[in-house]
Amino acid sequence: MFTVDAILTTDASGVELTAEEFQAASAEHPPLFDLWVRNVGEDTIYFYGGYTSPLSQFVAEDPEQSRQLIVFPTGLNSQLPVIPPTPTDEVWVADHRLFYYETRLQTRLRPGESFSREYAILVEEPTDGGYPPGRYTVTDDGIEVDDAPATVTVTITVS
Template identity: 25%
Template sequence: MNRRQLLGAVGGGASISVCGFLKTMSSNDEEVAYPKVSVHGDTTDPERNVALSVEVIQQFSRESPAEIQVAFTNTAESAREFYFGSTPPFSEYLSTERNDGTQLVAIPRNRSHISLGDVNDATGESSENQEIVPERPLDGCWRLHGDLAVWGFANQKTVKPGETLQEKFTVLDYSDNTTCLPGGEYRFVSPNYFGQNNPWGFTVELTYSE
């Protein structure tokens, strides 16, 4: 199943969002303005007995792109079975396309089934050893370079009472964008996170100082 696209989570997948606007672009780092990242998670029905959160753990800088973390906690008094996507507790890596056609990507720390080339249909392992998260910005822009291939699969987890699953994600500009990190809000949403047509997601906002 080769898919040159970002696959949504299966069953219990999740979502994220990002927004930003790069005011100046130059190979001279002193001329680059990096946005501040903030995140806003959707509310969760208390009757589900789970707690979902998203937080910023690293801002954009000359040295590194922004990072966010998604956490899922079983707040029930007993162990329970949950179905997630490839990277529990969140497996939606591409934001919803905005009216201007721009998007962002959130690359998980666990990249065993993600590549910038094809993936092996039988195993899901990356067929090319390519750098997904760049070591440095190109002309000041932290951007995904190329098509992202993802091997999507269901991931069943037994979560103990009080146990938390979490995953960190690197925020990058999408390779198809014509400008770097255009401003506004971006939504990452899993449409079936709590079952059919029961979504969960959150918004990440990037803002700039005047």
């Protein structure tokens, strides 16, 4: 039903971004995935991004329709409750609307080190018939890797 792809676009070398560990929605949790940033080079790198790096933008849009998906970091839910305790008609609906950028943080990655964050996939408003099919993209262009501008793009395909 879902596929998640992640791309890191930068001139910096030795760093990669992957989407992994996808979990389908259940009665206990919405669809989940992890974004991993890895230092695959031989030198220490510095990854600058928002408080919820590697992705600090939460609204995924499909240009073919007006609906949106919310891509929300599960670790932030205790501070800003967005993920509801149960689904609505088998769809996980965000409890709050989000319209802000996070503040910047720096993460140092020595050779071979990595970090990750888990994200939930929610709908903005209740829908009939499950998650609306489409190709949703969320982009965070407020990223830097070793002072080189970078962009994180996550694409979620719902079929």
